[in-house]
Amino acid sequence: MxxxxxxxxxxxxxxxxxxxxxxxxxxxxxxxxxxxxxxxxxxxxxxxxxxxxxxxxxxxxxxSQRTDRTDGDPVGRIPWRPLLCVVGAIVFFGVALPRLGFFISLPVMIVLTSAGSREFSWRDALLNAAVLTLASYAIFIYGLQLTMPLWPAL
CATH class of the missing domain: 1.10.287 (Helix Hairpins)
Incomplete structure (x- = not known):
């Protein structure tokens, strides 16, 4: 084969x-x-x-029935920047949520994840962070009534 x-x-x-x-x-x-x-x-x-x-x-x-290549699609280089940004952002969120709360850790995670893109812009990242944070609050905190820290513990 x-x-x-x-x-x-x-x-x-x-x-x-x-x-x-x-x-x-x-x-x-x-x-x-x-x-x-x-x-x-x-x-x-x-x-x-x-x-x-x-x-x-x-x-x-x-x-695969592709006929334009006989040796198969090459895998290519590993995209390290997006990989590290996404994985790092998820690890950050897991560590930061209990300490910093939902309203700080989620937007920071979204901005860190966005930084992995070649088309990164602060305006788009901050707009995404605001919209996704509000939507996540509506779904998980208000709708599903999940208990998690919203703000840093003082």
Missing amino acids: KIRSQKDFVAGLLLILIGLAFAVGATDYSFGTAVRPGPGYFPFGLGIILALLGVVVLLSAFT
Whole structure:
């Protein structure tokens, strides 16, 4: 069998690995039942679905009908700046939320994530931060009534 798309092959492998990691990690939590799911129910199911999606993408790497290349799509360089900005912003949010609160950590996370783009502009990043923070407040705090610190603890 010949790999016709290197990008699909690598993407499929990554989806399978991440999905299986989530599914295995979820086994440390109780599953509960379908009526009353426990904390491990959703991440386990999501991990399995992600791994199955990875299998589909991986198999498409072998069955791609593209005729413009015989050696498959090359993977190319790893985009380090967006990768580090997004991962760093998520880690920042996880660490900062209990200390700085929702209204500081979420907008800063959005601006840090936006900094990974080549088209970064402060105006767009701040506008996105404001809109997404208000929408997140409406959905998670007001709508779903989740309890989390809104402001820094004094």
